[in-house]
Amino acid sequence: xxxxxxxxxxxxxxxxxxxxxxxxxxxxDVTGKLGGTIHFFIYDxxxxxxxxxTLIFLISYIQSYFPPERTRKILGxxxxxxANIIAxxxxxxxxxxxxxxxxLFIGFTGAGLPLGVTFSFLISSPMVDLxxxxxxxxxxxxxxxxxxxxxxxxxxxxxxxxxxxxxLENQVEDFIRNAKSIEIPQxxxxxxxxxxxxxxxxxxxxxxxxxxxxxxxxxxxxxxxWIPEDLVVRFLGNGNPFGVIFATIAGVPMYADIFGCIPIxxxxxxxxxxxxVVLSFMMGVTTLSLPxxxxxxxxxxxxxxxxxxxxxxxxxxxxxxxxNAIQYFVI
Numbered sequence: 001x002x003x004x005x006x007x008x009x010x011x012x013x014x015x016x017x018x019x020x021x022x023x024x025x026x027x028x029d030v031t032g033k034l035g036g037t038i039h040f041f042i043y044d045x046x047x048x049x050x051x052x053x054t055l056i057f058l059i060s061y062i063q064s065y066f067p068p069e070r071t072r073k074i075l076g077x078x079x080x081x082x083a084n085i086i087a088x089x090x091x092x093x094x095x096x097x098x099x100x101x102x103x104l105f106i107g108f109t110g111a112g113l114p115l116g117v118t119f120s121f122l123i124s125s126p127m128v129d130l131x132x133x134x135x136x137x138x139x140x141x142x143x144x145x146x147x148x149x150x151x152x153x154x155x156x157x158x159x160x161x162x163x164x165x166x167x168l169e170n171q172v173e174d175f176i177r178n179a180k181s182i183e184i185p186q187x188x189x190x191x192x193x194x195x196x197x198x199x200x201x202x203x204x205x206x207x208x209x210x211x212x213x214x215x216x217x218x219x220x221x222x223x224x225x226w227i228p229e230d231l232v233v234r235f236l237g238n239g240n241p242f243g244v245i246f247a248t249i250a251g252v253p254m255y256a257d258i259f260g261c262i263p264i265x266x267x268x269x270x271x272x273x274x275x276x277v278v279l280s281f282m283m284g285v286t287t288l289s290l291p292x293x294x295x296x297x298x299x300x301x302x303x304x305x306x307x308x309x310x311x312x313x314x315x316x317x318x319x320x321x322x323x324n325a326i327q328y329f330v331i
Contacts, residue, residue, distance in 0.1 A: 010138035012047045019043045033225045040221040044263045048213055051138065052259050053202050055131045060201035063093050064194045068104055072111050075121075081161055084120040088156035091124030101125035102295045109299070110176045116164025120156045123312060126286040128152035135259070139266050140275070143330040148279060151322070155315035162311060163304075171304030212260035220263030229271050236273035243277040244320035248313060251284025261285050275327040280320030287312050
């Protein structure tokens with residue numbers, strides 16, 4: 001039953017076969033470079049869009065129960081590492097990219113929540129959202145997805161706790177530390193309102209991320225059909241112990257969410273890249289993208305920004321090397 005769910009519902013292998021048959025009917029050879037590229041592109045775009053819309057709707061419906069003010073109150077009830085754990089878990093039901101999470105991080109910090117707690121939220125939000133869990137299951141299988149999410153939460157909790165212990169509150173910009181928290185009564189939404197909110201989130205997020213999906217799938221299709229396998233193996237496979245470091249750094253200049261990264265990761269893995277290298281690339285893109293760091297620099301000072309980048313980078317690389325070591329046990 002699980003194999004059927006993973007292959008046919010999450011992986012949509014039926015869609016892969018259907019598109020392949022249609023292209024062959026039109027006279028395209030899907031085993032060739034051009035036909036394979038077109039097949040990969042059409043299949044992945046449709047699959048990701050279907051998963052995207054479904055996941056955003058479901059996650060937005062859940063998120064409607066956790067508006068920023070309610071989330072702040074929930075986090076305010078916990079202390080110590082327990083607060084970091086709750087913050088990391090709440091980060092899984094927030095928007096998909098780090099740029100969307102930074103305004104919430106600023107709001108929580110300005111409201112007086114402990115700095116380490118807000119950073120646990122900031123790390124987990126783009127790295128281990130519920131969408132990443134389902135998408136990773138569709139590509140890499142349940143074991144990889146679960147281990148990835150668990151390790152991502154460990155980085156978020158550990159990173160937030162470490163930042164808390166370093167007492168870097170003075171590294172937050174004054175306009176945020178001196179902000180006044182305003183209590184806004186939260187109106188209880190009805191089911192119809194939650195459905196409308198979720199539908200609006202689907203439309204808004206789709207418009208925002210669809211160009212990145214096209215770019216990501218295009219890159220993935222090119223890698224899958226035109227890049228020689230021995231070249232990928234040489235730089236990102238067993239033969240290069242620095243593949244994880246290279247992949248993490250390569251992800252930083254990019255700006256995409258999990259939906260734009262998945263097709264690239266899928267193509268790299270199929271070409272012989274190590275699993276840890278691929279996942280490090282995904283984490284680097286979603287957590288440390290350059291646009292996100294530029295936004296974050298407006299809220300915190302260089303020392304704290306450097307600590308945040310350092311913690312995330314080391315954590316991502318450790319996860320990458322761990323997945324390289326256990327690849328044959330989880331795939």
